[in-house]
Amino acid sequence: MDAFSTASTSAPAHDAGEAVSVNDIIERTARARDLTQHKVRDIRQVTSTLRILALNALIEARRAGEMGAGFGVVADEVRNISTQVEGLSSSLASELGGEIEALEKLTRDMARQAQGARLTDLALNAIELIDRNLYERTCDVRWWATDSAVWEAASNPTKDSCHYASSRLGVILDAYTVYIDLWLCDLKGNILANGRPDRFHAAGQNVASRDWFQKALSLHSGDDFAVADITTEPLLKGAQVASYATGVRVGGQADGELIGILGVHFDWQPQAETIVKGVRLSEAEKRRTRVLLTDAQGLIIAASDGRGTLSERVRLDTQGRASGHALDSSERLVAFHRTPGYETYAGLGWYGVIIQEA
Structure with missing residues (x-):
């Protein structure tokens, strides 16, 4: 705010009903x-x-x-x-x-x-929106793993059964456009079928080294799920993905014998950008504000200005708090809020972060 350049003995008063900021x-x-x-x-x-x-x-x-x-x-x-x-x-x-x-x-x-306080609330709103979105992904993967086409292909991976599983996964993808691809894998990490074979030549590739696959192997029942941090997936042409997985079990039963792994790849970048760019800021504020989502280690996984995604880290002085705000060394106001989780989804310790220039 600029100071007035000339002095005056009077100033316009506010109307009685006018809000004073x-x-x-x-x-x-x-x-x-x-x-x-x-x-x-x-x-x-x-x-x-x-x-x-x-x-x-x-x-x-x-x-x-x-x-x-x-x-x-x-x-x-x-x-x-x-x-x-x-x-x-x-x-x-x-x-x-x-x-x-x-x-x-x-x-x-x-x-x-x-x-x-306002920016902290907006940071919470951003992280809550993504948590609610990702909670649905945990439900999807556990539901689709019980599809008969999926567990039958995992039980007996013939050319016909895998082709049918692929077509079935394709039908799911047509209805759920937030996913890039769905993969059915055997217990050695070989991809038996994927939902978009015309776009991604994933079938026949091995993903045993992927974090989500290794986590899914150790799940105790079909009611459990595994999730990996945001990363780029070479088999999906380098797309940024949030990958969720669960075990495929005999007969689609939650307590059945583990016979395969179903991995679903959420199309992270466009969904996350919608959230960070949709935070309720005035146009003037947007020009001097960065809205970020970070993982638990401070790695930027989404940014309203498109900079630093999966390459830049933000160091938050949380002092053990789940939320708060403070001025940094550059006199910028930094507000943050850790994920509170949603329903049965505890979240991954991610943060909503808003950095605003003075």
């Missing part, structure tokens, strides 16, 4: 500071003029000799008074200026606290 208070305080500075400067100019007049009067009184002695006393007193007024104006400038400066600081701190 913190910026209004800051603006009015700045006006009071400028007014004080101008008036103190005026007083000093007047006292300076008085002192010059008093000095000239003393000189003339001494020239007049005894006839000017009385006038000299008056001139001396005027000079003393002007000195006292100068002292008072300096004291006024110092004390009142200090109070106004303190008031400005308090008001700005209050504004920062209010804005910090």
